[in-house]
Amino acid sequence: MQGKPSPHAGSATRARLLETARLRFAREGYDATSVRDVARDAGVDATLIFRYFGSKKQLFDEATATAPGGPDLLAGPPEELVARMAREVVFHDWSTYGGEHPLLAMLRSSAHDDTRQRIREEVCATYVRALEDLAEGADAGLRAELLSAWLVGIGILRSVVGTPALAAAEAADLAPYVETVASGLLGRPMSGEVSTQNGESSGT
Amino acid sequence: MQGKPSPHAGSATRARLLETARLRFAREGYDATSVRDVARDAGVDATLIFRYFGSKKQLFDEATATAPGGPDLLAGPPEELVARMAREVVFHDWSTYGGEHPLLAMLRSSAHDDTRQRIREEVCATYVRALEDLAEGADAGLRAELLSAWLVGIGILRSVVGTPALAAAEAADLAPYVETVASGLLGRPMSGEVSTQNGESSGT
Numbered sequence: 425m426q427g428k429p430s431p432h433a434g435s436a437t438r439a440r441l442l443e444t445a446r447l448r449f450a451r452e453g454y455d456a457t458s459v460r461d462v463a464r465d466a467g468v469d470a471t472l473i474f475r476y477f478g479s480k481k482q483l484f485d486e487a488t489a490t491a492p493g494g495p496d497l498l499a500g501p502p503e504e505l506v507a508r509m510a511r512e513v514v515f516h517d518w519s520t521y522g523g524e525h526p527l528l529a530m531l532r533s534s535a536h537d538d539t540r541q542r543i544r545e546e547v548c549a550t551y552v553r554a555l556e557d558l559a560e561g562a563d564a565g566l567r568a569e570l571l572s573a574w575l576v577g578i579g580i581l582r583s584v585v586g587t588p589a590l591a592a593a594e595a596a597d598l599a600p601y602v603e604t605v606a607s608g609l610l611g612r613p614m615s616g617e618v619s620t621q622n623g624e625s626s627g628t
Numbered sequence: 629m630q631g632k633p634s635p636h637a638g639s640a641t642r643a644r645l646l647e648t649a650r651l652r653f654a655r656e657g658y659d660a661t662s663v664r665d666v667a668r669d670a671g672v673d674a675t676l677i678f679r680y681f682g683s684k685k686q687l688f689d690e691a692t693a694t695a696p697g698g699p700d701l702l703a704g705p706p707e708e709l710v711a712r713m714a715r716e717v718v719f720h721d722w723s724t725y726g727g728e729h730p731l732l733a734m735l736r737s738s739a740h741d742d743t744r745q746r747i748r749e750e751v752c753a754t755y756v757r758a759l760e761d762l763a764e765g766a767d768a769g770l771r772a773e774l775l776s777a778w779l780v781g782i783g784i785l786r787s788v789v790g791t792p793a794l795a796a797a798e799a800a801d802l803a804p805y806v807e808t809v810a811s812g813l814l815g816r817p818m819s820g821e822v823s824t825q826n827g828e829s830s831g832t
Contacts, residue, residue, distance in 0.1 A: 456659040531735055531788065543789050552791060563801075566793040569785060570778075570805050573794070577781025581773060584735065585747050587756060589770040590777070597767075601774050601813060608808040 438476050440466045445487040454484055454539065485542070497550060500618070502558055506571065506606035507599070507618045509551060513575045514582055515595050527576060547572060560611040571609045642680050644670045649691040658688055658743065689746070701754060704822070706762055710775065710810035711803070711822045713755060717779045718786055719799050731780060751776060764815040775813045 444465035448457045459480050463470040477483040497508060527543070555568035578598075582590040596617070603616030648669035652661045663684050667674040681687040701712060731747070759772035782802075786794040800821070807820030 452659060453657050455656060531784070540788070540790065544791060547785070547789060548791055563793075566797060566801065567805065569791045569794045570782065570802075570809075572791070573781035573785045574774075574778045574809075575781070576784060577777035577779070578774065580735070580780060580784070581751070581777045584744070585751060586744065587748055587752055587773045587776070589767075590773045593770060597770065598774075601771065604812040605774075605778075605809055608812045609805060 434476075437466070437468060437472065441468065441473060441476065441483070442487050445483050449484055449487055454480075457484075459483070484539075498554060501615075503613060503615045504618050505554060505558060506575075506610075506614050507602055507616055509554075509575055510578070510598060510602050511595055511618060513551075513579045514598070527579065547576070551575065555610065558610050558612065558614075567609045567611070571606060574605060638680070641670070641672060641676065645672065645677060645680065645687070646691050649687050653688055653691055658684075661688075663687070688743075702758060705819075707817060707819045708822050709758060709762060710779075710814075710818050711806055711820055713758075713779055714782070714802060714806050715799055715822060717755075717783045718802070731783065751780070755779065759814065762814050762816065762818075771813045771815070775810060778809060 441462060445457075445462045448462050448465060457480075459473050460470045462483070463473055473480075473483060477486060497505070497512065500508060531543070551572040552565070552568045555571050556564045559567045578590065581587045582593070599616035601616070603614060606614035606616070645666060649661075649666045652666050652669065661684075663677050664674045666687070667677055677684075677687060681690060701709070701716065704712060735747070755776040756769070756772045759775050760768045763771045782794065785791045786797070803820035805820070807818060810818035810820070
């Protein structure tokens with residue numbers, strides 16, 4: 425494996441570096457994570473990181489870019505949107521992030537203004553905007569943020585703080601409350617569960 | 629001010645150290661904060677920190693111990709409990725914490741198991757327990773945690789992430805939604821506002 429690596433080997437190393445970086449940033453935050461640590465975790469030389477990513481900042485951006493959300497969130501019945509978000513934000517398998525919600529990686533680094541701005545953009549562009557489109561009446565933006573805040577808070581209390589009832593809860597336990605809070609904040613009937621019709625998976 | 633400090637001077641220095649430590653920990657997290665930084669911020673020698681607090685861990689515990697909550701939260705009408713919590717968690721003046729919610733100081737350091745356990749104990753002993761006592765019916769603990777999660781999420785989106793509608797909101801803007809969500813989750817009528825009777829202050 426010495427000498428010039430093949431493009432294929434390079435892409436595997438790149439993927440491994442992103443994985444070890446994601447875990448380190450999630451656990452330690454941006455400042456406390458060194459490029460050398462990430463390289464050692466991946467079993468490669470630190471110079472490779474600069475070759476592949478250019479800088480620690482770039483590595484951070486790429487490693488935390490695979491946050492949940494995105495187009496999948498918008499597929500499916502609108503009245504199940506909050507239930508889909510809850511499943512994705514709260515019950516996702518975060519093992520690649522050390523078991524913690526990936527938002528934490530960014531919050532641990534949020535003393536940096538550009539990280540803070542990126543969190544804001546990501547939260548607003550995915551969750552808030554999708555919920556705002558569903559909210560009826562005045563204050564649609566505020567109500568969409570209040571509902572996003574709830575999902576973020578549940579994710580943090582469950583995966584980071586580990587409060588007992590949430591840590592033990594499964595998606596079905598939360599369903600009636602997702603229905604109550606989502607319907608109340610959006611001003612329209614919302615479902616607490618994701619339907620399994622249309623061949624969609626119902627796994628949590 | 630050389631030589632043996634008077635007990636009074638010592639207590640002023642101690643308070644100043646707690647203040648600079650609180651700000652540093654809130655902004656940088658536990659690992660990235662050095663005792664030397666805190667001492668320099670306070671304009672004293674680092675040895676003073678060990679004399680007053682024994683260790684960096686002890687300094688962290690004391691600096692973040694003045695989190696909101698406590699007995700005041702339980703004073704006043706029970707139906708206004710969530711409104712009081714919202715005022716304290718969301719609209720408190722966090723300038724001594726660098727403008728951010730103090731929970732963030734702890735979350736930035738939550739890779740440490742003992743910090744994580746302390747957050748869990750504090751959140752459970754204040755917010756969750758008080759809300760659980762009010763919740764009617766089954767799942768009281770889960771519903772209390774879900775409501776606590778909402779307040780934590782709002783605090784984080786407002787003070788750290790800075791999503792636009794929440795950043796601009798005042799307590800009165802949130803009142804109708806506090807009423808909706810708190811009543812829905814606790815299963816009993818809750819007020820979104822804190823009454824100003826009994827000579828209480830209504831300032832946010």
